[in-house]
Amino acid sequence: MNKQFTLIFIITGILSLIVTNSCQPKKQVEEEVDSEWVDSLQHVYEYGVCIDSMDVNRYEIRQGDNPAIIFSRLGFSALKADSITRASAHVLDPTKLKAGMHFCTLTTLDSMATIRYIAFAKSLTDYAVIDLTGDTIRAYEYTKDITLKRKYIEGTITSSLWNVIRDGGASPLLALKIADVYAWQIDFFDVKEGDSFQVIYHEAFIDDTIALEITSIDAAIFTHQGKAFTAIPFTQDSVFEYFDPEGNSLRKAFLKAPLDFFRITSRFSNARFHPILKRYRAHHGVDYAAPVGTPVKTIGAGTVIAKGYMNGGGHTVKIKHNSMYTTSYMHLSRYAKGLAVGSHVQQGEVIGYVGSTGLSTGPHLDFRVYKNGEAINPLAMDAPPSLPVKPELRDSFMLIKDRYLAELDSLHQQYTDTILEIKHIADSIQIHKPSNGKK
Structure with a gap:
């Protein structure tokens, strides 16, 4: 790992501590301390079992294993x-045990190494625990505690948002969360070098050590092509949304694009040369290149009015959103399970998967938008925003925004001060380094 990435990791760690410490209340010292709580700090627990006097042995399930074979x-x-096997059947389904899954035994530390507990991992958090300490075998489900950590990261785009976040020491899945927040404002396959971001989030x-998922974004600023897009979280009418500083919702009637990750290969045109027909003709849509099987989402809520194989368009889905707008999704490899004409779909719901059916030279989605029955350029469409913050809630929103x-x-x-301090230290080291390279 090069020096730049090392410095970034150090900065990220420092700022994670800064955010955590600055946002959580300090625990006050009590005159009387709970003795049981103090006692619990002196013991080590795993799967809800005190393992101070036990040895933990971990194993991997093999191909063809079942509980009886394992025992x-x-x-x-x-x-x-x-x-x-019989006693644990209600928490341990043999049909769900797969090769590569893990289990462990908790044994005594004496020469007999007697197995007292067996724990099978059912997921990252859920376990089936078998208690062999008593006369009767007892089995129960155990779920590990999940802790949330509040973190902060910022960066400037040099290649992609995904890479910058990963190189900054954070989970690259944060890029997907950011893309969700700004789905109506920013095409994240059009981010430019020099675009930047600041994000406060929960992981x-x-x-307390194994990262599970990014659970939420508290607040963010994404600067795209010189324009700052601010996201402030606020709940009104029991609906959680992100708003800009003026109180306008970031959620619009339509998503910016029907795919999460894509590359535009053909734009809206009245005279495009068709690669198969070998002649010029109108192409009133946008082609998004993506691997076969990439999920295709409806850009807005609506009703499926057509589904089927439509000549050059191949497998196609058409959705009527309201009295004005209809969208079409073509060249699909297959449809979402249960999708049918008359189905009501929600914004962002998967309706099919990218393919290359019909007149197509390769896997892509031909996406089209019709306004009052006339095809319009999807990339130039400006959908109206949803409801802004209500007047009676503006004071509450302003307090949250300012905070x-x-x-x-x-x-x-x-973050800036930390970078300057690290740069100062690095420069000092460089200055005092012998010019002949000797230590």
């Missing part, structure tokens, strides 16, 4: 293995 391999007699962890903007500004300043 026999652990040294149990056929009769005991059968008893354990879920298991065991988040102040926090983003403060974290940006700390």
